[in-house]
Amino acid sequence: xPDYQAILNTIYSEAIQASDKGIVASYIPELAxxxxxxxxIHLRTSEGKNFGVGDYNKLFSIQSISKVLALxxxxxxxxxxxxxxxxxxxxGNPFNFLTLLEVENGIPRNPLINSGAIVISDIxxxxxxxxxxxxxxxxxxxxxxxxxxxxxxxxxxxxATGFKNYAAANLLKSFKNLNNPVEEVLDFYFHQxxxxxxxxxxxxxxxxxxxxxxxxxxxxxxxxxxxxxxNAIMLTCGFYDEAGEFAFEVGxxxxxxxxxxxxxxxxxxxVITTWSPGLNVKGNxxxxxxxxxxxxTKTKLSIF
Ligand code: GLN
Numbered sequence: 001x002p003d004y005q006a007i008l009n010t011i012y013s014e015a016i017q018a019s020d021k022g023i024v025a026s027y028i029p030e031l032a033x034x035x036x037x038x039x040x041i042h043l044r045t046s047e048g049k050n051f052g053v054g055d056y057n058k059l060f061s062i063q064s065i066s067k068v069l070a071l072x073x074x075x076x077x078x079x080x081x082x083x084x085x086x087x088x089x090x091x092g093n094p095f096n097f098l099t100l101l102e103v104e105n106g107i108p109r110n111p112l113i114n115s116g117a118i119v120i121s122d123i124x125x126x127x128x129x130x131x132x133x134x135x136x137x138x139x140x141x142x143x144x145x146x147x148x149x150x151x152x153x154x155x156x157x158x159x160a161t162g163f164k165n166y167a168a169a170n171l172l173k174s175f176k177n178l179n180n181p182v183e184e185v186l187d188f189y190f191h192q193x194x195x196x197x198x199x200x201x202x203x204x205x206x207x208x209x210x211x212x213x214x215x216x217x218x219x220x221x222x223x224x225x226x227x228x229x230x231n232a233i234m235l236t237c238g239f240y241d242e243a244g245e246f247a248f249e250v251g252x253x254x255x256x257x258x259x260x261x262x263x264x265x266x267x268x269x270x271v272i273t274t275w276s277p278g279l280n281v282k283g284n285x286x287x288x289x290x291x292x293x294x295x296x297t298k299t300k301l302s303i304f
Contacts, residue, residue, distance in 0.1 A: 002299050004051040008041050011294045012053040015039070015276075015287045022278030022286030025258040030157035031061060031277075034260070039276040039287055042199035046210060046268055056199035060275050061154050063257030064095060066192045067117040068234060069205060073138050074111075074123045075226050082123065085177055086116045088233055095240045095283060096164045098171065106175020110237040112255065115168040118178070121189040125180045131188050139195060142205045144216035154194035155187075162190065193257075199273040202263050206273075209234075209253070210265045231267065235303075242282040249293040251302030262288040266301055 016039055026032035040056035074082050091100060091109035101108060101115045108116035128134040132150070140146045158165075169186055172178040178185060197205065208215045209231055213222040222230070234253035239246040246254060252272075254264030260277030262285050272295060276287035296302040 001045075001049075004043055004045070004049075005053075007295065007298050008043060008051055008053045011291045011298070012039070012041055014294065015291045016054075018287060018290060020286065021276065022280050024260070024277045025279055025283070027161070028154065028158050028258070029161060030151075030154045031259060034060070034277045036278045038260075040199045041272070041274050041291055042203050043270055043272045044200070044203040044207060045270045050200065050203075052200060055275065056273075058275070059196040059198055060261060060277070061151060061193070061257070061259035062195050062197050062202065062261055063193045063259040064112070064117070065202065065255045065257040065259075065261050065263055066195055067112050067120070068209075068230065068238075068255045068263075069139060069142065070117060070120045070124060070135070070192055071111045071233070072208070072222055072226070072230055073135065074120045074127075075230070076221050077127045078123060082111070082120070085123075086111050086119050088229075088237075090236045090243050092241050096168070098164065098167055101168065101171050106172055106177040108172075110233060112233060112237045113240065114165055115172060118165065118169050118172060118185060118189055121192065122172075122178050122180055122185045125185055125188050132191050135188075135192065136195075139205065141217050141219060142208060142215045142221075143197065143201045144204055145201060148195065148197060148201060150191045151194045151196050154196075155190045158190040158193065159187065162186070165189065199261070199275050202261060202273040203271040206263045206265055206271045210267050210269065210271050227267075231265070239284050240282060242280075242284050246284070246289065249289065250296050251304045252292070252296060253303070254292070256284040256288070258283050260285045260288065262292065264292055266303065269301060
């Protein structure tokens with residue numbers, strides 16, 4: 001086994017010296033005051049060994065990273081029917097881009113951009129008895145930690161300012177690709193995005209995608225074929241219009257969020273999570289991208 005702790009320490013101390021740490025997302029007012037100097041990395045191997053450096057035990061807003069977890073729950077509940085309502089092609093556009101949605105008759109390009117994730121939220125609102133409670137319990141199962149929670153201030157902040165998400169939901173509704181009321185679906189979506197986790201909790205949450213669909217509590221949530229599909233979608237769509245760049249630099253399926261988190265994984269080997277809230281112009285964590293590029297280069301562990 002490589003000396004993971006030494007590798008993480010080196011990567012951390014190199015990346016933290018970057019003169020440009022990016023910019024903290026401010027379009028969600030509640031996220032704007034997060035200290036840009038936070039930086040943590042956590043690695044969980046498939047044998048259950050954990051390695052961490054920096055702020056890997058501090059909570060942050062997982063934001064769009066939640067889209068992968070919502071997708072896996074929707075696939076668990078309705079299987080292939082997900083693909084009647086959302087496509088699996090990279091969008092090549094920002095996460096909140098609306099033009100394609102109109103041109104393509106209300107079928108979002110993929111489930112990891114906002115419009116696609118809003119369709120997934122609609123499926124969960126239809127299928128779950130108590131959507132917010134049931135989804136949170138699902139996440140707690142994955143993480144193997146009942147302390148995981150929504151951040152109500154972040155959810156409220158987005159509810160008050162998420163105009164483009166209202167626009168996307170209304171467009172979806174006009175194309176009959178939203179079954180529940182716009183307000184109800186977005187309330188769920190904003191809560192889902194507001195979930196807070198630490199790097200180590202996120203590594204645990206994504207363990208099932210490196211472990212054939214079985215979570216840390218030993219429950220089988222999705223089958224091998226569904227895991228393959230979710231990992232493929234992360235690789236091709238997990239970083240919006242920078243998915244090609246992430247595959248090129250890092251070479252792992254992964255997902256970013258505007259809270260500054262990135263989770264990436266190598267099936268049967270490891271899950272790695274980084275958090276640094278400064279974002280590049282595409283909305284992906286600047287130091288996170290740097291650190292992960294170094295990680296797969298130094299360990300030679302990528303899918304390529
Ligand atoms: N909640 C954010 C939004 O809808 C998520 C975006 C992101 O993390 N890329 O705008």
